[in-house]
Amino acid sequence: MAGAEIEALIRQLSRLPGLGPRSARRIALALIKRRDSLLDPLARALTAAAEAVKVCKVCGNFDSQSPCTICTDAKRDRATICVVEDVADIWALERTAAYRGLYHVTGGLLSPLDGVGPGDLRIDDLTRRVREGGVKEAILALSATVEGQTTAHYIADRLKDTGITVSGLAHGVPVGGQLDCLDDGTISAALKARRAV
């Protein structure tokens, strides 16, 4: 219909998460129309990212250097490691600017049904980091799902004999959340963990 190159571009765009054929067509058209201001910079950014971005060998973060900027930042608290499932979680935590420790990306959650066992996650690397010394606390910031909590229990078990503090994120009412929109589990958790005002 519109030339093989345009069709190929639409096909590649529609494979991106959250984009369907309709939005892919819209984006392809915008890219072709604004070649200098939109298409060329995106192509350059993609090539640059493909060349520069590597996985941090310490924590599993994506960065242009390995060990990554966070792992090599002298100003960060090296005694605390926050264990997350994915690099997206590091980005979310960094946006809050509420955490100044290090990270460790597991690369997934334990899921026996999907065939994901401890050997598929970077948990051995985590215990090695803790055993190398200097770490006082591991914060398990994993999803509040069955898989997330199973993984958290497994990691806590693996870290038990190291003697460090292992903590998890608090459950409760999200800031800005309304009670009648919340599920029963969250309300129960928030009630149980109630605090003096």
Add this chain to the structure above:
Amino acid sequence: MAGAEIEALIRQLSRLPGLGPRSARRIALALIKRRDSLLDPLARALTAAAEAVKVCKVCGNFDSQSPCTICTDAKRDRATICVVEDVADIWALERTAAYRGLYHVTGGLLSPLDGVGPGDLRIDDLTRRVREGGVKEAILALSATVEGQTTAHYIADRLKDTGITVSGLAHGVPVGGQLDCLDDGTISAALKARRAV
């Protein structure tokens, strides 16, 4: 936060139509994670499109050749030209497979308030195409907005002395549309253009 190259990629992605910072971050992460299967093919598709795609000098369509595949297709009805605002409209019409004539892209609509006059659109090219002969009908498939209808009237006026038939798309109830969800203008138009069953 995540390396200059990743930040640059997120920035470029969030400039695409329909993508905000959140979806841009999600897409950037998916691209970096699946470099071979997602990032590299997209980068290649972008480069290929940038190199190959040109504007058809006859109708204004995007294609890897000029005149485009549609203009050079011997099987198409060369006596009918469908006048559209944008290449996206060609794609929409081609998907229906209900039209087998040629196209002409105006590149926009007349809009005195935005400073878009007849000289900014490819209307002279259209009248030249019609005067070259062989065209029997021009279908004005422009938006049913004030600008679209103004542009349609202007084009009809410009084509008046060529003697060809100038038609517009029918207004009426969309297929699958419910009466009580439609605006008054559409219902009036559908009533006025009622047909024997």
